[in-house]
Amino acid sequence: MEESLSFSGSLVVYIxxxxxxxxxxxVIVNRHxxxxxxxxxxxxxxxxxxxxxxxxxxxxxxxxxxxxxxRKALLERYGDVRRLxxxxxxxxxxRIDDRFLPTVTLAEKLGFMPIRFGNESLLLADTDGVxxxxxxxxxxxxxxxxxxxxxFAADETGKRxxxxxxxxxxxxxxxxxxxxxxxxxxxxxxxxxxxxxxxxEVREALPVTFFRAYVxxxxxxxxxxxxxxxxxxxYTGSQNIVNVDYGYKSLKYYDLMVRLSGPVVVELxxxxxxxxxxxxxxSLADVELSPCEEAPFFDEGDAVQALPSGPLSPVENYQRQVxxxxxxARQQVTITTPYFVPDEVFLEALETAALKxxxxxxxxxxxxxxxxxxxxxxxxxxxxxxxxxxxxxxHEGLLHAKSMTIDDSIAFLGSSNFDIRxxxxxxxxxxxFYGAGFTKKLSxxxxxxxxxxxxxxxxxxxxRPFYKQAIQNILKLLSPVL
Numbered sequence: 307m308e309e310s311l312s313f314s315g316s317l318v319v320y321i322x323x324x325x326x327x328x329x330x331x332x333v334i335v336n337r338h339x340x341x342x343x344x345x346x347x348x349x350x351x352x353x354x355x356x357x358x359x360x361x362x363x364x365x366x367x368x369x370x371x372x373x374x375x376x377r378k379a380l381l382e383r384y385g386d387v388r389r390l391x392x393x394x395x396x397x398x399x400x401r402i403d404d405r406f407l408p409t410v411t412l413a414e415k416l417g418f419m420p421i422r423f424g425n426e427s428l429l430l431a432d433t434d435g436v437x438x439x440x441x442x443x444x445x446x447x448x449x450x451x452x453x454x455x456x457x458f459a460a461d462e463t464g465k466r467x468x469x470x471x472x473x474x475x476x477x478x479x480x481x482x483x484x485x486x487x488x489x490x491x492x493x494x495x496x497x498x499x500x501x502x503x504x505x506x507e508v509r510e511a512l513p514v515t516f517f518r519a520y521v522x523x524x525x526x527x528x529x530x531x532x533x534x535x536x537x538x539x540x541y542t543g544s545q546n547i548v549n550v551d552y553g554y555k556s557l558k559y560y561d562l563m564v565r566l567s568g569p570v571v572v573e574l575x576x577x578x579x580x581x582x583x584x585x586x587x588x589s590l591a592d593v594e595l596s597p598c599e600e601a602p603f604f605d606e607g608d609a610v611q612a613l614p615s616g617p618l619s620p621v622e623n624y625q626r627q628v629x630x631x632x633x634x635a636r637q638q639v640t641i642t643t644p645y646f647v648p649d650e651v652f653l654e655a656l657e658t659a660a661l662k663x664x665x666x667x668x669x670x671x672x673x674x675x676x677x678x679x680x681x682x683x684x685x686x687x688x689x690x691x692x693x694x695x696x697x698x699x700x701h702e703g704l705l706h707a708k709s710m711t712i713d714d715s716i717a718f719l720g721s722s723n724f725d726i727r728x729x730x731x732x733x734x735x736x737x738x739f740y741g742a743g744f745t746k747k748l749s750x751x752x753x754x755x756x757x758x759x760x761x762x763x764x765x766x767x768x769x770r771p772f773y774k775q776a777i778q779n780i781l782k783l784l785s786p787v788l
Contacts, residue, residue: 322354322355323354323355324354326350326354326355326357326358327350327351327354330347330350330357330358330361331347334347334350334361349361401609401740401741401742401743402609402740402741403713403715403716403740403741405634405636405715406631406634406715406716406740408630408634409627409630409631409634409716409738409740410611410740412626412627412630413611413613413627413738414611416613416615416619416621416623416626416627417611417612417613417614417615417623419573419576419611419612419613419614420611421609421610421611421740422568422569422570422572422573422609422610422611423569423603423607423609424568424569424602424603424604424605424607425566425567425568425569425570425571425604425607425608425609425610426566426567426568426602426604426607426608427564427565427566427607427608427610427739427743427744427747428564428565428566429562429563429564429719429744429747429748429751430543430562430563430564430565431560431561431562431751431754433545433550433559433560433561434550436541436545436561436563437463437466437467437547439565440467440470440533440541441466441467441470443533443535443539444467444470444471444473444474444535445470445473445474446535447474447479447535447536448479448536449479449480449536449537450479450480450481450482450535450536450537451471451474451479451480451481451482451533451534451535451536452482452484452532452533452534452535452575452578452582453467453471453481453482453483453484453532453533453547454483454484454485454511454528454530454531454532454533454578454581454582455484455485455486455489455490455530455531455532455546455547456485456486456489456490456527456528456529456530456531456546456721457485457486457489457490457546457547457548458483458485458489458490458493458546458547458548459490459492459493459546459547459548459549459552460492460493460495460496460497461548461549461552462549463547463548463549463550464493464497464547464548465497467547468497468500468501471483471501471506472501472504472506475504475505475506476504480507481505481506481507482506482507482509482582483501483506483507483508483509484508484509484510484511484528484578484581484582484585485498485508485509485510485511486510486511486512486527486528486529487510487511487512487513487514488512488514488527489527489529489546490510494508494510507586509582509585509586510585511527511528511581511585511733512526512527512528512585525731526617526731526732526733527731527732527733528581528732528733529721529722529728529732529733529734530542530577530581530614530721530733530734530735531543531544531545531546531563531721531735532574532577532578532735534571534574534575534578537571537572537575538567538571538602539565539566539567539571540565540566540567540570540571540574540575541563541564541565541566542563542564542566542574542719542720542721542735542737543561543562543563543564543707543708543719543720543721544561544562544563544706544707544708544720544721545559545561545562545563545706557673557675557703557704558702558703558704559703559704559706560700560702560703560704560705560706560707560755561706561707562707562708562709562719562748562751564719564737566610566737567602567604568602568603568604568607568610569603570610570611570612570737573611573612574612574735575590577612577614577735580614581733608739608740608741608743608744609739609740609741610737610738610739610740610744611737611738611740612735612736612737612738613627613720613735613736613737613738614733614734614735615722615729615733615734615735615736616732616733616734617730617731617732617733618733622729622730624722624728624729624734624736625649625651625652625729625730627718627736627738628652628655628710628718628724629651629652629655631710631712631716631718632655632656632659632712633655633658633659634712635659635664635712635713636664636713637664637665637713637714638664638665638666638667638711638712638713639656639659639664639665639666639667639710639711639712640666640667640669640709640710640711640749640752640756641666641667641668641669641709641710641724642669642670642705642707642708642709642710642752642755643668643669643670643705643707643708643709643723643724643725644670644671644674644675644676644704644705644706644707644708644723645674645676645679645680645683645723645724645725645727645728646668646670646683646686646723646724646725647679647682647683647686647725647726647727648686648724648725648726649726649729652724652729653686653689653690656668656690656693656695657689657690657693657695660690660693660694660695661693661694665696666694666695666696667695667696667698667752667756668690668695668696668697668698669698669700669705669752669755669756669759670683670697670698670699670700670705671699671700671703671704671705671706672699672700672701672759672760673704674704675704679725681777681778682778683725684774684778685778687762687767688764688767688768691762691763691764691767692764696761697761697762698755698756698759698760698761698762699759699760699762700755700758700759701758701759701760702755702758702759705755707751707755708720708721708722708723708724708728708736709748709751709752710724711745711748711749711752712745714742714745714746714749715740715741715742715745716738716739716740716741716745717738717739717744717745717748717749718736718737718738718739719736719737719739719748720734720735720736720737721734721735721736722734722735722736
């Protein structure tokens with residue numbers, strides 16, 4: 307009797323596993339690009355039940371319908387702000403290389419933000435210096451302060467910014483703070499209750515609950531870093547509100563931020579307003595969204611354009627933008643990123659640029675706080691090296707800056723890594739800088755990263771142990787789902 311029950315149970319499991327494989331074969335192939343589909347089919351075929359559960363949780367880039375409807379309504383509401391006359395002149399426009407004029411149009415169509423001239427762009431590479439400057443700006447605020455961060459830590463740095471916000475609130479300044487539910491979970495438990503009690507509005511982005519699993523993918527995160535003060539000053543880049551040594555084995559993080567003044571700050575304000583309304587159902591007043599009359603216009607300033615991206619977009623905004631820019635390169639492309647898991651289109655763009663004689667440099671950390679992602683990245687190095695791409699491993703600390711420069715003509719800086727997750731899944735914000743002014747500043751900082759790095763050779767990389775190659779190639783197959 308017991309043997310019969312055991313046999314029946316085994317048969318049920320066997321049949322159910324094959325039903326899962328067959329059904330998911332049609333579901334996955336119909337809903338995903340070939341490379342992503344292959345990765346998911348591998349998981350489901352080898353582990354049917356766990357694979358089915360994992361796919362249910364993180365397999366599709368779905369968000370609540372309410373958020374999708376809200377986005378459409380907000381785009382219509384903020385349309386007048388986006389369409390305001392763009393201040394500039396023929397002299398300002400002439401500083402943009404003709405090759406990258408299509409990039410301006412593409413960014414506007416993908417991110418709905420026009421190019422803005424006359425901005426002051428201050429590149430900040432010292433993590434503690436960024437916090438010092440941010441505290442000064444918060445203490446000088448006169449109207450409102452808006453912050454959005456993936457990680458807002460309950461450490462010394464987080465408490466320091468919290469105290470600055472508390473002082474601002476005591477002066478009558480309206481303070482709004484939006485943080486990611488996963489990246490800032492300790493802060494939300496330990497610090498946020500006190501900040502709320504003193505009058506600071508704190509909201510969590512994309513909360514993780516069991517119910518939400520039915521209406522939205524759980525691992526979609528808000529990875530943006532945005533500060534807007536009085537509509538006049540903006541910050542964005544790769545740095546979170548956290549101690550500099552918070553990362554892997556106390557390695558110092560190397561980040562890059564930009565402090566912006568000028569007309570482009572309104573674009574950061576709009577991105578914040580979208581996310582704030584999505585999580586709180588509170589719309590910012592029109593006066594807070596209008597370009598600040600006190601915002602300066604710098605005649606010799608930078609031409610800058612914001613490009614928000616995320617799963618609400620019908621296409622992969624940032625991936626298309628950087629690929630288009632890479633194809634226009636003539637002399638050099640330099641990329642810094644902590645996580646490098648490229649899709650086929652981005653990988654081919656890098657290889658094509660290198661093969662046609664452009665010096666392509668990829669600078670990544672030698673040690674990572676995401677081991678599986680780092681191993682998957684290693685599987686792409688040989689292919690890149692064979693194409694002539696120069697791969698550098700940064701040994702000074704954990705390189706966390708996400709940047710790209712091309713030909714001293716255009717620069718990209720923001721929160722997005724150059725990997726599949728940032729391209730497709732996370733809510734990101736990146737700034738595009740046109741002209742040699744800011745691009746050369748960023749290139750000098752990239753040169754510092756390069757000097758502190760080891761240049762890989764193809765022969766050296768091919769001599770790595772076979773077992774490492776095998777592990778890297780296995781994770782490479784799974785890279786679309788990492």
